[in-house]
Amino acid sequence: MALFEVRRVLGQLNKMRKIAWNEAVNKLKKEGCDEKLAKDKLKIMINSFVIFPETLDPTGVFKKIEHILDVRDERMMAFIKDILPDIDHSKARNIENLIEATIALEQLYKIVQHYYLLSKRTDNIYLLLQLQMQLPLIIEQAKAYFSALNAFKSGIPIGDGIGALVASKILNEAENVKLEEVSKETVVGGINLEGRLVYVVKARGPGGAVGKPGEAVMKIIERNKDRKIKLIIMIDAAVKLEGEKLGEVVEGVGAAIGGVGVDKYKIEEIATRYNIPIYAIVIKESLLNAISIMRKEMYSSLNEAVKKVKTIILENSSPGDRIIVVGVGNTMGII
Amino acid sequence: MNVSDQIGMDPTLLFILFTLLLIFFLSFSDVFKKKRMLSITSPIVKTELFCPNCELKILREFKEGDYVFKRTEEKCKRCGTPLIISAIYDVSKPKRPF
Numbered sequence: 001m002a003l004f005e006v007r008r009v010l011g012q013l014n015k016m017r018k019i020a021w022n023e024a025v026n027k028l029k030k031e032g033c034d035e036k037l038a039k040d041k042l043k044i045m046i047n048s049f050v051i052f053p054e055t056l057d058p059t060g061v062f063k064k065i066e067h068i069l070d071v072r073d074e075r076m077m078a079f080i081k082d083i084l085p086d087i088d089h090s091k092a093r094n095i096e097n098l099i100e101a102t103i104a105l106e107q108l109y110k111i112v113q114h115y116y117l118l119s120k121r122t123d124n125i126y127l128l129l130q131l132q133m134q135l136p137l138i139i140e141q142a143k144a145y146f147s148a149l150n151a152f153k154s155g156i157p158i159g160d161g162i163g164a165l166v167a168s169k170i171l172n173e174a175e176n177v178k179l180e181e182v183s184k185e186t187v188v189g190g191i192n193l194e195g196r197l198v199y200v201v202k203a204r205g206p207g208g209a210v211g212k213p214g215e216a217v218m219k220i221i222e223r224n225k226d227r228k229i230k231l232i233i234m235i236d237a238a239v240k241l242e243g244e245k246l247g248e249v250v251e252g253v254g255a256a257i258g259g260v261g262v263d264k265y266k267i268e269e270i271a272t273r274y275n276i277p278i279y280a281i282v283i284k285e286s287l288l289n290a291i292s293i294m295r296k297e298m299y300s301s302l303n304e305a306v307k308k309v310k311t312i313i314l315e316n317s318s319p320g321d322r323i324i325v326v327g328v329g330n331t332m333g334i335i
Numbered sequence: 336m337n338v339s340d341q342i343g344m345d346p347t348l349l350f351i352l353f354t355l356l357l358i359f360f361l362s363f364s365d366v367f368k369k370k371r372m373l374s375i376t377s378p379i380v381k382t383e384l385f386c387p388n389c390e391l392k393i394l395r396e397f398k399e400g401d402y403v404f405k406r407t408e409e410k411c412k413r414c415g416t417p418l419i420i421s422a423i424y425d426v427s428k429p430k431r432p433f
Binding site for chain 2: 001143146147150154155156157165168169172205206292293294295296298299333334335
């Protein structure tokens with residue numbers, strides 16, 4: 001029974017990765033790339049890998065991780081710009097996201113296939129049973145990446161973008177806000193809120209980027225050395241536990257940001273150095289919701305989150321103070 | 336007269352048969368439950384536009400190139416002001432994952 005079940009899931013994963021591959025090829029063709037070239041380049045990109053730095057000597061490991069991820073990001077974008085030289089940056093980012101989802105599905109398929117074949121070759125039923133036990137979680141993850149394809153190929157906002165959406169709404173509610181690119185693909189706009197100067201940070205949209213909020217916060221704090229930043233507020237999507245409501249807005253303290261930890265480290269480091277409190281607002285959603293098209297329920301949380309940001313600012317600062325608000329997340333489909 | 340006497344079978348054999356049938360039933364119902372788990376619903380994406388002047392809201396199908404807070408060339412039916420995209424979301428009914 002376990003063998004039958006794993007084989008069926010493996011078949012489904014195979015179908016998903018083939019569909020993802022075709023979607024990626026079709027998208028590249030639609031943007032003007034030759035089919036053969038698209039397939040050849042995609043094959044290279046899908047099989048590419050990242051070797052994380054050695055952590056036996058942890059000194060400066062964040063810089064090393066950041067460097068390696070930057071190289072990977074640049075290489076990915078170079079690949080896309082190489083086959084589609086006239087493509088605009090936003091579209092290139094969306095294609096990059098589409099390829100990332102294809103890579104994730106390919107990896108899931110390969111791992112499940114590996115354990116399935118290994119258990120068959122070694123006649124080890126326990127390996128197979130372990131795999132069978134994990135199937136519901138594997139399926140959930142595969143479904144999440146598969147649903148993400150729809151969003152990535154058309155540049156539709158995804159659940160993870162709720163933090164960026166909150167920042168964007170705050171910026172759009174204010175008038176004549178001038179946006180400045182403060183770090184790579186990250187913009188900042190200054191708004192006035194009852195006499196306080198609020199720096200609103202988010203990734204540059206509407207392409208699928210997450211930017212470098214850590215570096216942005218560092219630069220803003222360094223620039224405002226003369227007048228200390230009063231507080232930092234971070235807004236992000238957080239994984240909800242089973243039974244929790246989708247779109248629930250919750251307050252806390254600490255750096256609300258995911259990823260490999262480089263941005264989190266930078267924000268925590270500078271906030272500790274200058275003794276700046278960090279407040280967090282998270283919007284609860286599942287992994288599936290986070291990387292698939294944003295659901296209507298999430299927009300109901302948007303106004304609540306904006307209200308909470310303003311309340312925290314007004315309760316914890318005085319007129320004349322400077323505050324940083326960071327909208328964390330993928331800004332696909334959000335300006 | 337009990338069931339085993341009625342059908343002329345040994346009660347132990349009948350018990351084993353029922354147990355086997357129950358195991359088969361539970362296993363197959365689990366397989367079908369997992370099959371449902373693999374199904375994926377297609378998204379139904381809508382774009383919500385609003386008029387900054389008279390606050391009229393319009394809901395239409397998503398078009399490629401739409402993004403949130405984009406000032407579109409579509410005009411408000413009431414006052415003719417260019418509409419702004421306020422939301423893009425999926426309205427399909429999510430299936431229970433498990």
